[in-house]
Amino acid sequence: MSASAPVWSVALLPAVLAGAALATAALDAALDRGGAVAAPLREAARLLVAQPRVTVAADRLLWRVGIVTLPVAAVLAGLVLPLGFRSVADLEVGVVWFNALEVFAWAAVWLVGWGPNSPFALVGGYRFVAQGLAYELPHMFALITAALGAESLRVGEIVAAQSGLWFVVWMPVAFVLYVLSAMAMAFWGPFDHPVATDAAGGAAAELAGVDRLVFQAGRWILLVAAVALAVPLFLGGGHGPLLPPWAWTAVKTAALLALVVWLRRRLPTLRMERYMELAWVVLVPLAILQALVVAIVVLVA
Amino acid sequence: METAAFWILAVLAVASGLAVFRLGSMARVTFALLASFLCAAGEVLLLGLAYLGVVIVLMMVMELVVMAVFMVMFMMNPAGLMPMAMLHNRRGALALAIGTFGLLAAGIVLVDWPARAGRPPTDATFALGKALMGPQMLTMMTLGIVLFATIVATVVLGTQRGRYDRFGEDLERHRPDDPVRGGVDS
Numbered sequence: 447m448s449a450s451a452p453v454w455s456v457a458l459l460p461a462v463l464a465g466a467a468l469a470t471a472a473l474d475a476a477l478d479r480g481g482a483v484a485a486p487l488r489e490a491a492r493l494l495v496a497q498p499r500v501t502v503a504a505d506r507l508l509w510r511v512g513i514v515t516l517p518v519a520a521v522l523a524g525l526v527l528p529l530g531f532r533s534v535a536d537l538e539v540g541v542v543w544f545n546a547l548e549v550f551a552w553a554a555v556w557l558v559g560w561g562p563n564s565p566f567a568l569v570g571g572y573r574f575v576a577q578g579l580a581y582e583l584p585h586m587f588a589l590i591t592a593a594l595g596a597e598s599l600r601v602g603e604i605v606a607a608q609s610g611l612w613f614v615v616w617m618p619v620a621f622v623l624y625v626l627s628a629m630a631m632a633f634w635g636p637f638d639h640p641v642a643t644d645a646a647g648g649a650a651a652e653l654a655g656v657d658r659l660v661f662q663a664g665r666w667i668l669l670v671a672a673v674a675l676a677v678p679l680f681l682g683g684g685h686g687p688l689l690p691p692w693a694w695t696a697v698k699t700a701a702l703l704a705l706v707v708w709l710r711r712r713l714p715t716l717r718m719e720r721y722m723e724l725a726w727v728v729l730v731p732l733a734i735l736q737a738l739v740v741a742i743v744v745l746v747a
Numbered sequence: 748m749e750t751a752a753f754w755i756l757a758v759l760a761v762a763s764g765l766a767v768f769r770l771g772s773m774a775r776v777t778f779a780l781l782a783s784f785l786c787a788a789g790e791v792l793l794l795g796l797a798y799l800g801v802v803i804v805l806m807m808v809m810e811l812v813v814m815a816v817f818m819v820m821f822m823m824n825p826a827g828l829m830p831m832a833m834l835h836n837r838r839g840a841l842a843l844a845i846g847t848f849g850l851l852a853a854g855i856v857l858v859d860w861p862a863r864a865g866r867p868p869t870d871a872t873f874a875l876g877k878a879l880m881g882p883q884m885l886t887m888m889t890l891g892i893v894l895f896a897t898i899v900a901t902v903v904l905g906t907q908r909g910r911y912d913r914f915g916e917d918l919e920r921h922r923p924d925d926p927v928r929g930g931v932d933s
Binding site for chain 2: 505507508511537538539542543545546549550552553556557560572575578579582599719720723724727728
């Protein structure tokens with residue numbers, strides 16, 4: 447049922463992810479007061495011709511490594527995302543692969559904060575590491591729960607296991623935790639404290655020109671990739687009536703992305719230490735209970 | 748192809764390992780160490796152990812980002828602004844390093860390696876899981892409890908405020924007295 451797509455699709459993947467990221471950014475911009483759909487493109491063009499900022503005694507190497515890591519890791523994580531029932535590489539350990547690549551965001555944001563030798567950027571970088579410690583455990587449990595339900599780490603088999611019943615129906619807690627952590631991972635919505643205005647833009651404070659463009663594009667692609675994986679893990683992937691599988695994947699992903707874009711406008715920024723307490727005191731036990739329930743169901747069934 | 752990949756990764760791993768001791772900034776040192784570990788993970792992937800290789804990447808990235816925070820916090824030269832060296836106790840360290848290397852290298856040459864019995868499993872991840880949850884269950888449970896006890900002990904030792912600071916001498920307060928409001932209890 448599931449399969450890896452031909453090799454040339456590797457070249458297509460960044461384009462598809464970037465297109466989806468651009469569409470999401472366009473939706474977000476259109477919802478702004480007096481905003482325009484073309485605003486992200488205009489901003490990208492402006493950043494392309496603007497000067498990158500130079501700061502005193504910056505660690506340019508680490509700074510650049512951090513900036514570039516974000517989009518590269520996000521695209522590589524997208525290798526296991528199935529469009530319909532086909533992904534670029536349906537790896538045997540797809541879920542772990544995704545997890546490993548998305549964790550590079552920790553290194554990327556910390557490096558982007560560290561590199562420019564600027565206090566606000568550094569504050570933002572540290573904030574993201576703290577936020578990572580808060581969201582990562584519920585996130586891992588949510589991933590494991592979906593893999594447990596399908597008894598496989600292969601994303602294709604997780605989709606195949608949902609041909610009857612979507613996982614979101616019998617593991618709703620894991621789904622909610624996954625979406626929350628996907629937003630936190632892309633420091634999006636209520637979790638944007640690492641790049642918040644109270645620290646003059648946080649980790650991204652000193653980014654200008656093409657540096658900023660690459661970092662922001664990476665963040666959007668990471669958001670799209672992280673949210674898009676919720677579709678094969680919990681929302682049945684390409685399964686659905688009438689429409690072809692690829693269309694179902696696209697529709698579900700678009701709907702979930704729209705929800706996430708909308709949520710950011712409805713929720714205030716959450717400080718990461720408050721999310722940390724919530725995550726460890728409430729969300730981790732909930733996630734373990736959810737995994738236990740799924741494990742029992744799988745064992746009995 | 749595989750041989751080439753092995754050598755490239757091996758040389759990169761050793762080179763970035765050397766860089767750990769040559770660089771002058773804690774942040775760079777940490778990420779050089781991470782690069783070395785990632786190359787080692789690549790070697791594990793080359794062995795066909797997909798799960799172990801990817802998990803090494805996952806754990807090492809998280810671990811070394813957290814470690815960067817601690818290295819910068821505790822080391823004498825966080826940002827490479829002052830002269831610093833990663834080398835301490837040069838003679839002793841050199842003796843230990845050469846001794847260990849000699850021992851291991853001699854082991855490779857001198858041990859009479861047995862011929863391979865059995866075949867690699869078709870699904871290495873599954874075989875690993877079976878081993879961990881079967882014959883090695885006791886090891887893993889003991890390890891888990893020891894690690895968990897370490898975490899609890901570290902947090903107890905590290906925290907400044909316990910429940911008596913938060914809820915009063917007789918735990919009489921309903922809402923904790925926290926420096927930052929808005930926790931789960933309040």
